[in-house]
Amino acid sequence: MRPAKEVTRLRLKCYAGSMKLGLKDKRVLVTGGSRGLGRAICQVLAASEARVAFTYAADDQGASETLRLLAQAGSHALAEKVDACDADATHALAERLEKDWGGVEVLINNAGITQALPFALLDADDWDVMMRVNTRGPFVTTQALLRGMIRRRAGVVLNIGSLAGSRMLDAPIHYSASKTALVGLTRALARQVSRYSIRVNCLAPGLLEGGVGDAVPAYRVDDYVSHCALGRLGTFDEVARLAAFMVSERSSYMNGEVVVVDGGL
Amino acid sequence: MSEKRARILVLGGSGAIGAAVVEALAAEGAAVVASFHRGREVAEGLVGKGSALAAVHLDLAEVEALRRGVSAAVDSLGGLDGVVFCAGVAPSTQPLAALPSLESLTPESWQRHADVELRGLVFAMQAVAPHLREGGNIVVLASLDAAKPVPAPLLSTSAQGAKAALARTLAKSLGPHNIRVNVVAAGLLEVGASQLLPRSLVDDFVAHCAAGRLGQVREIADVLTWFALENTYVNGQCVVVDGGI
Numbered sequence: 001m002r003p004a005k006e007v008t009r010l011r012l013k014c015y016a017g018s019m020k021l022g023l024k025d026k027r028v029l030v031t032g033g034s035r036g037l038g039r040a041i042c043q044v045l046a047a048s049e050a051r052v053a054f055t056y057a058a059d060d061q062g063a064s065e066t067l068r069l070l071a072q073a074g075s076h077a078l079a080e081k082v083d084a085c086d087a088d089a090t091h092a093l094a095e096r097l098e099k100d101w102g103g104v105e106v107l108i109n110n111a112g113i114t115q116a117l118p119f120a121l122l123d124a125d126d127w128d129v130m131m132r133v134n135t136r137g138p139f140v141t142t143q144a145l146l147r148g149m150i151r152r153r154a155g156v157v158l159n160i161g162s163l164a165g166s167r168m169l170d171a172p173i174h175y176s177a178s179k180t181a182l183v184g185l186t187r188a189l190a191r192q193v194s195r196y197s198i199r200v201n202c203l204a205p206g207l208l209e210g211g212v213g214d215a216v217p218a219y220r221v222d223d224y225v226s227h228c229a230l231g232r233l234g235t236f237d238e239v240a241r242l243a244a245f246m247v248s249e250r251s252s253y254m255n256g257e258v259v260v261v262d263g264g265l
Numbered sequence: 266m267s268e269k270r271a272r273i274l275v276l277g278g279s280g281a282i283g284a285a286v287v288e289a290l291a292a293e294g295a296a297v298v299a300s301f302h303r304g305r306e307v308a309e310g311l312v313g314k315g316s317a318l319a320a321v322h323l324d325l326a327e328v329e330a331l332r333r334g335v336s337a338a339v340d341s342l343g344g345l346d347g348v349v350f351c352a353g354v355a356p357s358t359q360p361l362a363a364l365p366s367l368e369s370l371t372p373e374s375w376q377r378h379a380d381v382e383l384r385g386l387v388f389a390m391q392a393v394a395p396h397l398r399e400g401g402n403i404v405v406l407a408s409l410d411a412a413k414p415v416p417a418p419l420l421s422t423s424a425q426g427a428k429a430a431l432a433r434t435l436a437k438s439l440g441p442h443n444i445r446v447n448v449v450a451a452g453l454l455e456v457g458a459s460q461l462l463p464r465s466l467v468d469d470f471v472a473h474c475a476a477g478r479l480g481q482v483r484e485i486a487d488v489l490t491w492f493a494l495e496n497t498y499v500n501g502q503c504v505v506v507d508g509g510i
Contacts, residue, residue, distance in 0.1 A: 017495070018293065018294065018494070018495075019293050019490065019491060019494055019495050020292075020293065190475050190509050191475050191509065194475035194476050194477065194508075194509055195477065199476075199509075228440070229436050229437045229438075229439075229440020229441065229500055229501065230440045230441075230443065230445070230498065230500055231440070231441055234498045235498075238497045238498045239498065241495060241497075242495075242496070242498075242499065245491050245495065250487040250488075250490075250491065251484075251487065251488060251491075251506075252484050252487075253452070253476065253480040253481070253484035253485070253488075253506050253507070253508050254488065254504075254505075254506050255475050255476055255507075255508050255509035256475055256509035256510075257504065257505050257506070257509075259499065259502065259504055260499070260502055261498050261499045261502075262498070262499075262500070263440070263498050263500050264436040264437060264440045264445070264500030264501040265501075
């Protein structure tokens, strides 16, 4: 892996972050915003002057930190302690946002978990928990938010998948299966709701510094970096910037698409 | 905002999409040089309105001239941060349905097409890569048949698919130099091939497109612009922009 110093230097060589995305005042809900990629997505959206609400399941401290970072950027975001798998709570949140905000224009299904377990040690409960968080969550949240989008005949949904759902990797099989399920959800939903001018896409990151990558054994991280053409892990910020583009009007003809962001594995 | 302007070369900057990319890049503050082959008037018009710093004549079939032209373009930009490749066989007035099928294809017609679509691309990549000294983005415009099964002329599909394969390979070999190579595969747009296809095929596309409409040039230009200016970790991908087929 390239030393961190060098990665920083490489990042400075690009012109990223200056493209006008037209997200000002867009009402966006991000699930799982108390840490990692979800927090970075909230930050990039706030920097684009979008109105940001995020959910989190349990981490009050992390949610406060996200709020603090967003406030620093001048954004008064909403943090909602709602488990994305809880249909009643999520529908109640959708109603609140409908009433207080006039509804949500962009939904980013980011909340997800992973678990480093080999297939032989996996039991049915592990499978259920993974599927519950990574597939039931996006289903429940999308269904709750889509009602308003359909009524307004406008909306964008972005599902955060994973390279493990697109390529043959030595990744936990229940995690890979759940992320592949998001690809199916993305495509079928894009087909069904595009008649209401709603777009649905999926962003599939490879290994990133921090986040689920922390659960990956070091030898596999080294293997990833050695096979990645860019020779490094990705960062939350660069994936978050792609997410912001994919929910902006600048990508208005992208629909039902899965964009892999893995540095070239 | 960045302090420095991104320096981008648009190869094939006088076509409908190429010109739109030049304008979109300029609107984001990039310094752009547009190459043209036949569309001198359009390319010079882009210079005239300040979207491009310069327009250079490049015939991708002439490899030596191509190298010189790329060097001249890079000199006028003072370096190079990205390349958008929009060059291709200029849409003729000939209906695409009249292009040869598998049965009627001749070695000569195959060679002519492959020369422009692929030989030009390969040697353009060879010419630009050494100039991306600090890394950067190479974005190649292709069409939907690069990635999905759609009724399309054999010549076109072969070349489009090869672009995606070439990008994957170049992404691997140029990645260690911090150069990202990606393809943007456009669906059927309001201009271009849709004007040359039989009406029934265009209607069929719209009927099967989830968005229920043809794309606009601006919508493709915006994606190419993002990949040229903003992308730092997508590499070797063929990103389809087709409204959902």
